[in-house]
Amino acid sequence: MKLIIAIIKPFKLEEIREALIKIGVQGLVVTESKGFGRQSGHTEIYRGAEYEVTFVPKLKLEMVIPDSLVDPVSEAIATTAKTGRIGDGKIFVLPVDSAMRIRTGETGEEAL
Amino acid sequence: MKLIIAIIKPFKLEEIREALIKIGVQGLVVTESKGFGRQSGHTEIYRGAEYEVTFVPKLKLEMVIPDSLVDPVSEAIATTAKTGRIGDGKIFVLPVDSAMRIRTGETGEEAL
Amino acid sequence: MKLIIAIIKPFKLEEIREALIKIGVQGLVVTESKGFGRQSGHTEIYRGAEYEVTFVPKLKLEMVIPDSLVDPVSEAIATTAKTGRIGDGKIFVLPVDSAMRIRTGETGEEAL
């Protein structure tokens, strides 16, 4: 089992969710975050003073999936999240030791 | 050391926190998130148009614990978070390489 | 590659970001969270009734970095985030299997 962490542009959420469902992802959790990266934010002027908005709104998607899905999921996210413009985001894959569904107590891939 | 990620129903937070304290968890961090899973949200009508609320409010609990606590913690969360109804959430366990307490510089299990 | 999770006091964000840039961190993602730990919150009185504010506002920083940066990054965060007072936060290091930059499809350390 792997944990996929994907940082995406917020307006891509719905499209990605639909793409993931198609390839069998059964659940995920989304968190609103702010990202800092090459996409360097922008300079704003507020009441005559310049300031840099360094953090850009992003969504963080987290989902635990069976090893077999790592490639299709990465691919699906990469395809749908891509706009080709700076700030499209990242996909990270982390190892997971175990998973449990609280409602049933199921563990392992059953739990996903 | 392991990182426990638990996705729970928001109103269970306090109960779970109390259960965790009892078994020796000394710290955790909670993030508000939205989940998508079998609990499929619901259909709302807004100004005459139907729409699906696909994402359900969840809390994400993260805590790093010594290996010895993984089972009691999982068990404690599973017990208190359970309502038996769909959407109760998940518990994931991830490996952790190291931990440090910023205030003291302590590392390892001391830092938790 | 490692995932650094740092729980910090919110007002330290800007300082830490600047410190991290200096040592070559190219991106990170910040999430607003609430923490529970030794820093035990405080008791408030609202309309004549006491209650405990158990959760303290924290920021969670996540960044994936090459192994070579783990020590300097930990050090940089530890130094700048430190106030010496309870609640300064934690730094956790987790293993990462892989990373991908969505915009270019680059993977591995290139993607960070």
Added chain:
Amino acid sequence: MIKPILVSGIAGLSLFASPAFAQDTSSAIPGDSVFVFNTLLFLIGGFLVMWMAAGFAMLEAGLVRSKNVSMQCTKNIALFSIAGIMFTLVGYNVLYPGDGNWMIEGWVGNPSVKDIKLLDADGNPTVTAGDGYSSGSDFFFQLMFCAATASIVSGTLAERIKLWPFLIFTAVLTGLIYPIVASWQWGGGVLSAAGFSDFAGSTLVHSVGGWAALAGAILLGARTGKFRDGQVHPMPGSSMPLATLGTFILWLGWFGFNGGSQLALGSVSDADAVSQIFANTNIAASGGALAAMILTQILYGKVDLTMVLNGALAGLVSITAEPLAPTMIESIMIGAVGGVIVVFAVPMLDRMRIDDVVGAIPVHLLAGIWGTIAVAFNTQTEGADGIRSVSEQISIQLYGIGLVGLFTFVASFALWMLLKLLFGIRVSDEDEYIGLDAAEIGIEAYPEFGKGSQSL
């Protein structure tokens, strides 16, 4: 706020020009001008009291949790609409039975439906100027008082009551319960005959709302989790600036509430009276707010903003029973006692396990009782043996408070009980958890997923 039928008390002067000026024909105000002035007072007073509906809505929206804010907004706009319609169709006639329209003399007016129309087909008024003011303006003004009574109830019962049973209660409260009680005094019924004095309605409006809320709160029970494990668990409201806005709106509206209750502006003495009322009303609110602020600082080591807001409102409720007679300094005192009452009564209700979400019972019921008693020190009505003594007046005030309380509480309790048996008045635990907005309204108050980042 009394129809001319009540001649005892200082307010009785209002519609009759004071003799000192009547002689002075060159400066005297012509009858038609008096009519317009009086009408204008009702209209201005009326729109200011109408504005209080927004005040209640904002105060309550700020003091409930986010998940119930849409519901609270819905209830407030709905109850204001229902109050308007029920008072028009039924309540107005019950409140003002006049001479011949009592069902039970002095106690219950005839609920005949009357469709008000002021101008006949030729555009001539259907009422005569001799009345001293346009009856339409009076109607408009009275309607707003009725609506205010209903607004009081919604705050206490927030976050757990079902929408429709609440609205049915509102319909009966505004169509019958409030008009019956108010008719005892302002319709020339038993209280007015007994020499009770309640200028703008500390008892007749505010405590009626408070008693109805109390009955509901008892039957409904507290919010889940509020009194867990023998402890009080505060549930802070969603938005302090909205609660503050609501309080300022109510403060502003109160000038109409008390000032308009002079019922006349068309003479020098009425203009003086309305001015004094404005000044006293304002300073009583100041007294209430400051008392609560100082007291929470002393008791808790920090100022509690919600108590300050409640304190200002309690000051306003306290002065409402007699905003004309006190001096400015007396007004500060009367208001300050209201503020003190709030600070002690809020935790007291908690100890009694009565869950009053916004503090409406301390503010409207308890400060209302205090204000009604305080009247006696400044104003004594005329009885058979001349002006009453202060202690006689206090007895009468207590009699009025008791009578109104008894009737309103019993009637409300019975009605809530009926609604409970028929439909249930409380939402399910599940619905309470997810919030009434999602459960009954279908649109959350702040529905976006994260600020500014929602994709849909």
Added chain:
Amino acid sequence: MIKPILVSGIAGLSLFASPAFAQDTSSAIPGDSVFVFNTLLFLIGGFLVMWMAAGFAMLEAGLVRSKNVSMQCTKNIALFSIAGIMFTLVGYNVLYPGDGNWMIEGWVGNPSVKDIKLLDADGNPTVTAGDGYSSGSDFFFQLMFCAATASIVSGTLAERIKLWPFLIFTAVLTGLIYPIVASWQWGGGVLSAAGFSDFAGSTLVHSVGGWAALAGAILLGARTGKFRDGQVHPMPGSSMPLATLGTFILWLGWFGFNGGSQLALGSVSDADAVSQIFANTNIAASGGALAAMILTQILYGKVDLTMVLNGALAGLVSITAEPLAPTMIESIMIGAVGGVIVVFAVPMLDRMRIDDVVGAIPVHLLAGIWGTIAVAFNTQTEGADGIRSVSEQISIQLYGIGLVGLFTFVASFALWMLLKLLFGIRVSDEDEYIGLDAAEIGIEAYPEFGKGSQSL
């Protein structure tokens, strides 16, 4: 709301004391008092209508998504400012050409710039009391109507229109389009001659705003994603309490809008009329809100707060064309029909793929049409052969609705088209995604990163 030039219709009575009272010299109101009363009505009415600008701002701020809230606030304060200046410089003279200042007799007034100054160098009024009211107060009142027209447009086109082209449109709307249309009736032009009746402007104000909004919405297109994949994708607004506050503000302001349109307060019959107008206006809003509430409960199983808010406003728009003649119960009905219209028209517009963010078209245009037609049942103007029949009046009302609609829609459409060709009226997709606040205003409505935790 008619200048004295229009004598047909019940409102024409307003400035002329009714004979019944004229004889009674002892109670008659002296001419100067009449002047002051009338002026006061305009001033109070004017500041209440001014307050509606805040109502529109809050309603719209609550019904757009967070990322566009600063923009909506900016537009509302800017359009109100522009309306004030354009109406002063140009619009007022176009609206009231008087006898000799028409460019096209009965159709288009002369847009001469006039700089209004009421007192001469010695502090004496430059106008005479004989006019019956201070022309400055009338000007102030009329200006607010003009601004209200512009406010209506901004809601419909929210979340995708560029700031400056919108403001240019506003300048032309308030300087020319609205004043021309309004001159047809209130300036003594063609509609007034034809016997059209529109007391406070269901058609002349509200539907003008509605038609201008409709033309813009068609040319501008829907928000990206609103009608994706052949389905309607709702985009819930950011804050229900702000939307509720806005509705209450508008409700309050409407007493000035309709009550002030009596144009006179200085007689018993005028005071009666204004009172009736206040009462009817209030109850029509109640009817609209309740109708929408009950209907959404029945149709969708839940109450839709935004529909209730729209319903209240639709009730207000519906009664605006004739708030004086109906009885209270008729007023409830007229308002309730407005509420029903909203509930059905909102999804209908969606089906037509017209994206009206706040529901301004159902509320102001469609309920405005309904209200204008409903006039005929209560009020018939006098034609050459005496008072018209109901069906004759209906024809004339339809003629007025059609004429106003045609002109406003065509003029607005042409203007929007011109702006589109010259500058473009729609922001880029990217800007729409990130929100107009970040794109065009530079300060987000809620700019903090997390509540209370921002470090900068």
Added chain:
Amino acid sequence: MIKPILVSGIAGLSLFASPAFAQDTSSAIPGDSVFVFNTLLFLIGGFLVMWMAAGFAMLEAGLVRSKNVSMQCTKNIALFSIAGIMFTLVGYNVLYPGDGNWMIEGWVGNPSVKDIKLLDADGNPTVTAGDGYSSGSDFFFQLMFCAATASIVSGTLAERIKLWPFLIFTAVLTGLIYPIVASWQWGGGVLSAAGFSDFAGSTLVHSVGGWAALAGAILLGARTGKFRDGQVHPMPGSSMPLATLGTFILWLGWFGFNGGSQLALGSVSDADAVSQIFANTNIAASGGALAAMILTQILYGKVDLTMVLNGALAGLVSITAEPLAPTMIESIMIGAVGGVIVVFAVPMLDRMRIDDVVGAIPVHLLAGIWGTIAVAFNTQTEGADGIRSVSEQISIQLYGIGLVGLFTFVASFALWMLLKLLFGIRVSDEDEYIGLDAAEIGIEAYPEFGKGSQSL
């Protein structure tokens, strides 16, 4: 806004019917009607200015960061309460020493405590109609001006000042400093004798607030992090819609502020004057808002909403010193200059390292100075040698501005210094970080953990 004692200037006309009408007995307004009209103007003006307290509260709540919003709400309701009580007990008598009650003739009134009561035990007025208006209504109106002065201070010093020292300052400001300054003009003191002209208080109210704020800001220092590393670090406020709402409230309230300052409504010329004031006040705000909008667009490439809001307010402050004499177009200009001042002064203060959280110094102090100077072009008071020349008037205006500035700044600075030495006026760095809500109020403005998901 002048007591009758001041006869120079156009406003002096107000209480005395203009001769042109006095002869015409049939239309003349009887003395008692004049009394009621004047009183009514004070009451309406007073409640509109009271409403400005809510405007300041919302504007400031919107422009501070979330973590300080409850504190800002608390300060605003507390200062309004304190102002009411202090002005009643002390300030009113200091402001209006009349003939015999000066401590230092023309400079400092006697701070005797007076308990105001308008009706005697028999319900007869204790003042006579000859005064032209109810003294209670005047008192009510003046009290609101005093409170407005205090409101101005709280915005500048937000986010870092301790609650109680601020409130002590408020008590002295409203009990002594403001009344002393205002007595120089409105109490018939030295400025009025010198021929200074300030209709509704650009200098006497707004710049007094501004100077007091400036003194505080200098002693208090900037917010931590605002001027880090030689750069300005903006700290955007929490809620643009609340700031917009606050501005609209202030705009509305200003009709009372300026219109009520005519002090009389009971004649044709007064009614004309109030009408012109309403129209001019409105359009000056429009001018200020638009000027700021166009200027920020040009300078920064984007419109800055907060500047537009400040610009509208600066327009209002600018016209306040003379809202009657200018024509409409002149009023637009006067307001627009106010808007321009704001856009340049805000960054200028930043360069001076003076941290004014809401822009109160540019808006109230600088635009107030501009407005006071601008008076001279339209209004010249009468000196020993007849009407003064424009340049003479400018000198006198500058003298008044200087005198008021000097006294207010020095007195405020001394008082702030005293408070600093006694209690400290600034919260600890830690408290500033966590926010004043958590540190001093104990309830955060938006206390929920996530929207709608809080379990407690």
